[in-house]
Structure formats: C-alpha cells, structure tokens
Amino acid sequence: MKLVAAALLLLPLLTVPASPALQWTPCATRPEPTARCAHVDVPLDRTRPEAGTARLALAELPATDPAHRIGSLLINPGGPGGSGVGYVQFGGFSGPEFAQLRQHFDLVGFDPRGVWFSTPKITCDPAKLYDPAVNRYPATEAEYAALLAHNRAAGEDCLAKTGPMLGQADTQSAAEDVESIRVALGEPKISWLGVSYGTELGAVYASKHPDHVRAMVLDGAVDHARPLRQAIIEEAAATEDSLVRFASWCEGSAECALHGVDVLRYYDDLVARGAYSSALGRTATGDELSSGVYGFLASRSQWPDLGRALAAAGGDHPDSAALTQVASFFSPIYGAYRAIGCQDxxxxxxxLADLRVTAGLVRAVAPHSWRYSEFWDFTSGCAGWPVPAKNPPQPSPVHGAPPILVVGGTHDPATPLAWARGLADSIDGSVLLTRTDDGHTGLDNSPCARAEEVKYLVSGITPGPGKVCS
Structure with missing residues (x-):
C-alpha cells in the first residue's frame, strides 16, 4: 500500500500464449546509466480476446556479473499504483546493500496494467475524485447519500476517461500479466521482491503459478483474505500506534521541533481546526492534515521532518504545505490507487447504520489518528463506486511454491503484524521475519531486514523460524 496475501475468484486456469522476445532499448537515467526498457502486450480481458490488449512498460538493470547470473528479479514497490519502472530507473537499487542483487539478477521493474507508463492508463479528474466538502464519516442519511453520489460520479468520470481498463485493473488480472512477463523474459522461474501492495500481487501470482517461483519476498504484508471490517479496525489501530510512538519520541527528543510539547494534544487541536496550506491556497481539512502525517509515518527517518511540518502548521505564521504535499488525496497515483482498491x-x-458502527470502532482504537487510514479511505471511497469488484477478499492458500519469506513489523502504520502472520499461515513452507522497529516495510526502514531479504533472494534459503530484526 502505499499501501497494501491475495484471494482469487474460482476461475479456470488459462494458458498463457508464448510471447515474442522482448526488444530492449536504452533508457538511461543519471542514477542508472545501464537501464533499458521494453514492453509486453497482454490481453485486456482474458475471458474475451476480442476486448483488445494492454501494453505493460518494463525497465531492467542487467546483472553486473553475467557469469554468475541467477535470473530475473521482478520488483513491485507498492501502491496500488506504484511504478516499478520508476523504481528501477531512478535509484531504487542504488544502495550498497543491494550490490549482490545487482550482481546476480537482471532487476526488472514493471508498471502494472493501468499504471504510470503502461497503457491504457487509469485516468480520473482529480477534482471529481476527491472533494474536501464530502464527509467520509457521514453522520446522517443525507451525508451518506452525498458520499455515495460523489463516489459514483467520480467512478463514472474515471470510466469515461479510462475505458474498459477500469474494470480490468484487479490484482488477479495483474498477476496473470506477471506470468506473461515471465514468458516474455524466457525465464522458467522468477524471483520476486514485493513491498506493501506488491505482497498482495506476489501472493496472487504464487497461488496461481507456484511452479514458476524461484524465491519471493513479501515485505509489509497485505492479507487479502481478511474480512474487510476486521482489516479496517486492525489498520486504524496500527496507524494510531505509530502516531503515539512518534509523539512520545518527539516530546522527549531535542531533534524534534515540538520537543517538550504535548504532541498528541497539539495534533488533536491542529486537525480539529484545520490549518492554512500555501500548496492548496486554502485551509486544509483535518482529513488532509491527517493523511499528510500518515505519509511521514511510513519512514522512521522522516520523523524529524514530521516534527518540523507539524510545528510549521501551527506556528506564528501557519502553513501546512509540508503536510498537504504528501497527503494521498493529491498524489498523482490517487486515481489508480482508488480504482484498483475498489476492485480488491x-x-x-x-x-449508514453499518458504516457508523465500523466508524465508531475506528474512533475507539484510533482516538487521535482516526481521520485517515488507508483501508478507511478504500472502503469509504468505494461505497457507491459504479464498477463491480472482480477480486473481493477471500482465502487463497499457496501450495507447491518454494519457501517464501514474509516480513512484518510490530509498529508498521500501514500493514499490521497480524496481516503478515495471516499471510504466512496461508503459504505452505513460508517463514515469517518480524521487525520490531518503526515505519512501513523492512526494505525502507530496517538494515537487518534488507540484509536478510538480499541473502535469501540470492541463496534461496530463508532465515531460521522465529527470526526477529530489532
């Protein structure tokens, strides 16, 4: 997720036709001068060949030690809506800890169907997709009807601008696209590094094509089999935990701009009254401020920046631009994020009564951060969505794959540890690596987890059971 194990509808398995060899062309960037790009054409709707095709964008960093090349390692950096092409081209593997991966693998990033450089691209009018005047926690029938009407109109706008792809952007379809990429690469098996939403996509692929998996890391695990109301509450509690931990650090650390302040009280006051944002040219709502704070919580290294952003929003000359600039509602991938989210x-x-019961539980487990969590954004934003969901949550165990490494964090604000445990339980022979530090995903926050992931991807040998990165 940035969000955020997958379930499959019980459809018959489909044979993937042979794909022509990829035509790689140079697409160097300053961070990655050896990058090269290609594309793969896939059926838009595999049940209706007459529906046409979609084109998937790929970027690759060839193995630096061809004599000891293991194969292709596919990366999905999350979302839904994140760009694997951008991750590969612009330094996602630039750190020294990835040297072994760069030596032994062709590192392949791809943009899933509907996303970034793949076509047709999910396209929505941002002004219709998000309206700050619409209450995402409706208290009356009129407010609930307004939420449904807004979401319906937003979805119809996306459908008009995107076309049939909007109804084919589910993770099941994207997983079959991964199989088409494997065939085009000419690989008998692929290795996989999926973070956040990339864990859902990877788990779907493993459940459908276990014989074509060599090794797979699922970091920041999404348990797609979880009942949605349960997932909403669990994630809201995880977001609250991260905010409380940040506040505790901030109050006691001279590194924080709000050092010595009652940070939770300060935060509650700020989101209750809103704060002017020069980026928006208006007063930002509590939802927008809360979403911005959530964006900073994803990385422990950004906590000092969060302290400065909060101090600026409530200072003598208030400006919440630093918060609203990272709020999910204004992200360029928000249309794809919403459309794919409503499919899954x-x-x-x-x-209304059902929604209010769940909303009350959210506020009970997240008394400070309740205004924004990703699963509330999905489920409130998908109420009234006009495109039927192809991939709603349901169990989908993985059998016959090699040992898979699942990584979860005790203080992850986006994907609770319970999700990693649930996903690991659904995968035969999997191993759960637990990290006790802060932030979303071990890849982005834990040197220990990164080292274990790299070691496993190269060797194929998982860490011992019960491994903890503290």
Missing amino acids: FPSPFTG
Whole structure:
C-alpha cells in the first residue's frame, strides 16, 4: 500500500500464449546509466480476446556479473499504483546493500496494467475524485447519500476517461500479466521482491503459478483474505500506534521541533481546526492534515521532518504545505490507487447504520489518528463506486511454491503484524521475519531486514523460524 496475501475468484486456469522476445532499448537515467526498457502486450480481458490488449512498460538493470547470473528479479514497490519502472530507473537499487542483487539478477521493474507508463492508463479528474466538502464519516442519511453520489460520479468520470481498463485493473488480472512477463523474459522461474501492495500481487501470482517461483519476498504484508471490517479496525489501530510512538519520541527528543510539547494534544487541536496550506491556497481539512502525517509515518527517518511540518502548521505564521504535499488525496497515483482498491477492497457497508458502527470502532482504537487510514479511505471511497469488484477478499492458500519469506513489523502504520502472520499461515513452507522497529516495510526502514531479504533472494534459503530484526 502505499499501501497494501491475495484471494482469487474460482476461475479456470488459462494458458498463457508464448510471447515474442522482448526488444530492449536504452533508457538511461543519471542514477542508472545501464537501464533499458521494453514492453509486453497482454490481453485486456482474458475471458474475451476480442476486448483488445494492454501494453505493460518494463525497465531492467542487467546483472553486473553475467557469469554468475541467477535470473530475473521482478520488483513491485507498492501502491496500488506504484511504478516499478520508476523504481528501477531512478535509484531504487542504488544502495550498497543491494550490490549482490545487482550482481546476480537482471532487476526488472514493471508498471502494472493501468499504471504510470503502461497503457491504457487509469485516468480520473482529480477534482471529481476527491472533494474536501464530502464527509467520509457521514453522520446522517443525507451525508451518506452525498458520499455515495460523489463516489459514483467520480467512478463514472474515471470510466469515461479510462475505458474498459477500469474494470480490468484487479490484482488477479495483474498477476496473470506477471506470468506473461515471465514468458516474455524466457525465464522458467522468477524471483520476486514485493513491498506493501506488491505482497498482495506476489501472493496472487504464487497461488496461481507456484511452479514458476524461484524465491519471493513479501515485505509489509497485505492479507487479502481478511474480512474487510476486521482489516479496517486492525489498520486504524496500527496507524494510531505509530502516531503515539512518534509523539512520545518527539516530546522527549531535542531533534524534534515540538520537543517538550504535548504532541498528541497539539495534533488533536491542529486537525480539529484545520490549518492554512500555501500548496492548496486554502485551509486544509483535518482529513488532509491527517493523511499528510500518515505519509511521514511510513519512514522512521522522516520523523524529524514530521516534527518540523507539524510545528510549521501551527506556528506564528501557519502553513501546512509540508503536510498537504504528501497527503494521498493529491498524489498523482490517487486515481489508480482508488480504482484498483475498489476492485480488491470494495466497500463492505450495507448502509449508514453499518458504516457508523465500523466508524465508531475506528474512533475507539484510533482516538487521535482516526481521520485517515488507508483501508478507511478504500472502503469509504468505494461505497457507491459504479464498477463491480472482480477480486473481493477471500482465502487463497499457496501450495507447491518454494519457501517464501514474509516480513512484518510490530509498529508498521500501514500493514499490521497480524496481516503478515495471516499471510504466512496461508503459504505452505513460508517463514515469517518480524521487525520490531518503526515505519512501513523492512526494505525502507530496517538494515537487518534488507540484509536478510538480499541473502535469501540470492541463496534461496530463508532465515531460521522465529527470526526477529530489532
């Protein structure tokens, strides 16, 4: 997720036709001068060949030690809506800890169907997709009807601008695209590094094509089999935990701009009244401020920046631009994020009363951070969405794959540790690596987890059971 194990509808297995060899062309960037790019054409709808094709964008960093090349390692950096092409081209593997991966693998990033440089691209009018005047926690029938009407109109706008791809952007379809990429690469098996949403996509692929997996890391695990109401509450609690931990650090650390301040009280006051944002040219809402704070919580290294952003938003000359610039509602991938989210995580609410019960539980477990969490954004935003969901949550165990490494964090604000445990339990022979530090995903926050992931991807040998990175 940035969000965020996958379930499959019980469809018959489909044979993937042979793909022509990829035509790689140089696409060097300053961070990655050896990058090269290609594309793969896939069926838009595999049940209706007449529906046409989609084109997937790929970028690759060839192995630096061809004599000891293991194969292709595919990366999905999350979202839904994140760009694997951008991750590979612009330094996602630039750190020294990835030297072994660069030696032994062709590192392949791809943009899933509908995303970034793949075509057709999911396209929505941002002004129609998000309206700060719409209450995402409706208290009356009129407010609930307004939320449904807004979401329906937003979805219809996306459908008009995107076309049939909007209804084919589910993770099952994207997983079959991964198989098409494997065939085009000419690899009998692929290795996989998936973070956040990339864990859902990877788990779907492993459940459908276990014989074509060599090794797979699922870091920041999404358990797609989880009942949605349960997932909403668990994630809200995880976001609250991260905010409380940040506040505790901030109050006691001279590194924080709000050192010595009651940070939770300060935060509550700020989001309750809103704060002017020069980036928006207006007063930002509590939802927008809360979403911005959530964006900073994803990385422990950004906590000092979060302290400065909060101090600026409530200072003598208030400006919350640093917060609103990272709020999810204004992200360039928000249209794809919403559209794919509504395919995989449709709203479970049967009406206002049902929604309000869940909203009350969210506020109970997240008394400070309740205004924004990703699963509330999905489920409130998908209420009334006009495109039927192809991939709603349901169990999908993985059998017959080699040992898979699942990574979860005790203080991850986006993907609770319970999700990693649930996903690991659904994968035969998997090993769970637990990290006790802060932030979303071990890849982005834990040197220990990164080292274990690299070691496993190269060797194929998982860490011992019960391994903890503290």
